Amino acid sequence: MTHRTVSQAGQGVRAGRPGLPDDPRARVTAPSPGCPVEVTLAALRGRWTTLVVRELLAGDVYAYSELAAALPELSDKVLAERLAQLTAAGVVRRTRTPGWPPAVTYRLTPHGRELGPVLQALWDWGAAAALDVPEEEADTP
Numbered sequence: 001m002t003h004r005t006v007s008q009a010g011q012g013v014r015a016g017r018p019g020l021p022d023d024p025r026a027r028v029t030a031p032s033p034g035c036p037v038e039v040t041l042a043a044l045r046g047r048w049t050t051l052v053v054r055e056l057l058a059g060d061v062y063a064y065s066e067l068a069a070a071l072p073e074l075s076d077k078v079l080a081e082r083l084a085q086l087t088a089a090g091v092v093r094r095t096r097t098p099g100w101p102p103a104v105t106y107r108l109t110p111h112g113r114e115l116g117p118v119l120q121a122l123w124d125w126g127a128a129a130a131l132d133v134p135e136e137e138a139d140t141p
Helices: 036-043 049-057 064-070 076-088 115-132
Strands: 092-097 103-108
Touching: 049 064, 049 076, 049 103, 049 115, 064 076, 064 103, 076 092
Parallel strands: none
Antiparallel strands: 092 103
């Protein structure tokens, strides 16, 4: 999924204006996979991803079974997919300890821990936006 990034078509990027960084990558006229916003959205893509990150933000190291217990409505298939996606994005570190059975644990990388304020900002924005929706609009899909 792509979207318009920081600049709008026909408008220049101005330094000092919120949401419009003084960075050449923000001057694109079409979505680009190298755009920092696109990179972030790609790392967080998919249903349940933000909840998996939230659980990992709450502690240090988790076994798969602990994450599954924390999100009981999440299927094993989707949890495994999200952990693999987050690992590939450099957000999560997967560690396998030899033995029988082998122990596998998951923890956020330092870069992954930096998503805490990002998720908080998304929460704050969504909570404020939900308050701004008139009641008759909130009921329509």
